[in-house]
Amino acid sequence: FILYPLTLIYFIINHLPIEIQLLTGLLNLVIKIHDIIVDIFYSLSRHKWYIPELNEYFLVIALVMILAALVALVHKKFEILTGLMILIYIVVTVLPRANDYRLTMLNVGQGDAILFETNKQHTLLVDTGGKLLEKGEKATHNIARYHILPTLKKRAIKAINYLIITHPHQDHIGELNYLIEKYRIENIILNSASMKSEQLNSLKKQCRNNEIPLYDFREKQNFKLDKAVINLVDVTINASDDLNEHSIVTLITYEKYKMLLMGDATKNNENELLKHFNLKAVDVLKIGHHGSKTSTSEAFIRSITPKISLISVAHKNRYNLPNQETINRLISYHSQVYQTANHGEVTIDFKENMYIKTERK
Known part of the structure; x- marks a missing residue:
């Protein structure tokens, strides 16, 4: 709205006597100042300032x-x-910001979105939730708008430092495009072998437009988030036709605590994990595939004996998840089981002991 009038003036000036053309230098200066102001406001628009929840x-x-x-x-x-x-x-x-490391199972219905925070508000988000759309149905992104963004804002989280997509099922990746446009994301990690080329190319273009580095998880299998160590465990079975078996498994280690996030990994992935990795005594387990009987084998639970088990699942979902046999197995190993369907959003603070807070919303 500024450049077009300036361009017209520039054209007119160039057809006036030579003395008047001296104004061209002034016009160029105005254009440069305009560009600088636009760049400043664009840079400011990418920074978020939120007031956290106040008691x-x-x-x-x-x-x-x-x-x-x-x-x-x-x-x-x-x-x-x-x-x-x-x-x-x-x-x-x-002052109101939390000074603890914490893990939150966001209440995204029949999907997954797990948030990990450090005491310096550095964050890792594993999956975004999402809704499987019927033919002709348009995405409303209500999951991100009403269940992800409000939690990020009330905790004064200015950016998602790392966002991991475990696999490209809609209930794990469905809100990604919306979050990219609405929130500052610094890095995205995924299993590129699990995605169709058209889907991957579209995501690459969106990441370029928003200046977000996009990594295959094999390029960035280990990184730190303040005092926490993040390991992306490769037990994927890329030859499988079941995209659940392409899931990235995330192990978070903070001081004496271990958190294992399984995505939708199946019993086959669990067997690979037991075979190649020596995992014992996990404090928090995000159950694979929403508590389906395809995951959470007896051998797996017996080996890692999770103190707390998290199941992200919708109330009265069409799949009748979680499977009661899975729940019984976890209880038999004295694991505390929390479901978003029953408890809503579940947050675990890691202090001297683990403190659990639930919130229905």
């Missing part, structure tokens, strides 16, 4: 400070006003 204590302090700031403004005490504004920022955005 009653912080709300009272914030309200008192806001009233004091208004009084300072009325009396033109600008030094006091500036100091109060800085204190308000600290009270409502810095």
Whole structure:
């Protein structure tokens, strides 16, 4: 809306006497300033600032400070006003942030989305949830809008540092395109061998447009997130026709705690895991394939004996998941079982002990 009038003026000036053409230099300067301003605002638009969820204590302090700031403004005490504004920022955005490492099973219905956070608000999101669309049905992205983004915002998470797509089933990847456009994502990791070329090329183009590095998980199997170590375990069976068996398995280790996220891995993947990796005494297990009988074998649970088992599943889903036999097996090994269908969003804080919080929404 600015460049077109400027271009017209530039054309007119070039057909005026030589003295007037001296204005061209000034016009070029204006255009350069315009470009700089546009670049600045584009850069600012990619940064998020969210106020985390405040308890009653912080709300009272914030309200008192806001009233004091208004009084300072009325009396033109600008030094006091500036100091109060800085204190308000600290009270409502810095102090309320959690100082713990935590894992959250987001309540995305019949799908998976697992969020891991450090005490510095660095994050890993494993899968995005998603809805299988009927023919002619348009995506509303209500899962991301009402179940993923609100949690990210209330926790003042400015960016997703790593986003892992375990495999390209819609209930694991369906919200990815929307999240790319609506949130700052710094890295995306997937099993490229599990994706159709058209789907992969489309994602590559979207990542280029949004300046997001895209990795195959074999290129980035180990990385750190502050004090946590992330291992992407390769037990994929890419020759299988079952995309569930292409799932990336994620092992998160933080101090004495181990979290194992299975995606939709089957018993065949579990056998590979037992055969090639010495995993013992897992603290948290995200159950494979929503508690289906195709996953969570007796040998697997006996070997890793998870203290807490998480099952991401919709209430009264068409697949009748989780399978009761799976639930009974977990209980028989004294694992605490949490389901999004029953408990909603489930958050585990890792302190001296594990603290579990559930939230229906």
